[in-house]
């Protein structure tokens with residue numbers, strides 16, 4: 001293999017290049033990115049960037065010296081617009097870049113609500129620019145409305161309270177984080193917001209925004225209106241696959257891959273938020289994940305499997321995600337969706353620290369821990385060993401005693 | 402090789418101990434610990450992988 005092209009210059013794209021070079025790939029390596037920045041880290045965009053005056057330069061994921069060592073043909077600020085799998089070429093601007101191996105790592109972008117582009121003061125959060133704009137607005141805003149109580153919305157709500165703003169969260173589901181964690185645990189997470197003075201409104205939708213040039217009021221589906229000088233919409237992300245529409249690859253909520261991250265054509269792989277990949281540990285069909293650790297694991301595996309297709313390894317990992325809100329830390333491992341039973345293993349929903357277990361059949365499928373780093377590590381290990389539910393209960397007793 | 406771990410950044414993902422168990426271990430308190438702060442150069446590849454896989458950039462490797 002002489003020419004490898006990696007499209008998408010963020011976490012997954014950079015990690016792919018680092019892994020390829022570490023595996024002694026000495027050919028030409030091109031990294032194409034739509035953003036003008038060097039690859040940077042997104043989790044701080046909704047955390048330390050908003051709660052402090054952190055310099056965005058600190059988020060860069062690669063030092064100048066390492067970048068020089070990687071010896072990349074780095075094209076930033078210019079998106080790939082087309083993939084021709086017959087000619088093995090990626091179009092960037094007026095140029096065609098030919099490849100022997102291609103890894104797609106174009107990630108996802110924040111989903112928007114209709115009409116939100118017409119009015120100032122309504123933001124989504126995915127990039128450095130978004131984060132800086134929200135940070136600056138937080139300094140001058142008094143009433144902040146967050147649409148969607150997922151991780152990003154919850155973290156922005158916490159930051160807005162830190163700035164002393166009045167904060168309302170509008171969540172269409174029955175509780176925050178409900179899609180990922182279920183109603184009961186989501187409700188416990190809702191208490192975090194309420195105890196910090198946030199007006200949490202569940203089971204209602206945003207119907208319209210009012211204001212002349214800048215947003216002034218948000219109209220809800222129950223007829224009520226809330227004053228707002230800043231709105232942050234956190235309603236999920238859409239994979240960046242439009243540039244692949246006529247490539248012949250299977251696109252269905254992401255680039256559909258097999259367990260080796262191969263996208264259906266020899267030499268073409270995908271990784272990170274854009275990839276829909278079966279995870280052997282989870283069982284079942286291809287899944288798209290938006291987790292930091294998944295992006296790095298995909299990156300390492302896609303690089304390896306591209307270089308050694310005969311010796312391909314399937315993706316097999318216990319999913320992990322974390323979130324920092326207020327002074328609280330949430331850690332989640334394993335599969336917390338589609339469970340048979342959910343129960344508090346340690347503590348209860350009214351406490352400031354607890355661990356929740358998710359049971360599927362006889363097995364512990366997933367755990368969610370609030371401010372419980374110590375037990376979390378034990379449960380993460382139990383998940384890796386595909387432990388039984390009874391072992392999870394025993395562990396809880398041991399740790400309580 | 403010199404490994405530095407900023408333990409106050411650790412969020413207990415366990416990635417480091419999976420990739421370089423000779424050097425990192427997540428302890429009883431749920432935070433990573435260094436088992437060997439100055440491993441030999443044969444560990445470089447594993448330690449770099451751990452450094453790149455830490456979600457909060459708590460690990461740095463200097464050769």
Ligand SMILES: Cc1cc2nc3c(=O)[nH]c(=O)nc-3n(C[C@H](O)[C@H](O)[C@H](O)COP(=O)(O)OP(=O)(O)OC[C@H]3O[C@@H](n4cnc5c(N)ncnc54)[C@H](O)[C@@H]3O)c2cc1C
Pocket residue numbers: 007008009010011012013032033034035041042043044045046078079080081105106107108109125126127152240243271272273274289290291292293295320321322323324
């Ligand atoms: C505010 C925020 C907070 C988060 N917090 C957490 C957290 O606490 N914990 C956690 O586990 N995860 C978190 N995440 C998720 C995590 O950041 C993502 O999983 C990770 O960024 C995925 O990396 P990626 O490289 O696959 O995709 P992205 O980071 O989305 O990068 C894709 C890159 O490709 C570029 N691109 C798109 N189209 C093209 C094209 N046609 N040509 C060239 N380039 C293109 C994009 O501009 C972008 O730079 C957070 C995400 C956000 C936005």
Ligand code: SF4
Pocket residue numbers: 410411412413414415416417418425427432433454455456457458459460
């Ligand atoms: S990889 Fe980083 S966050 Fe995860 S356990 Fe190790 S030091 Fe902690």
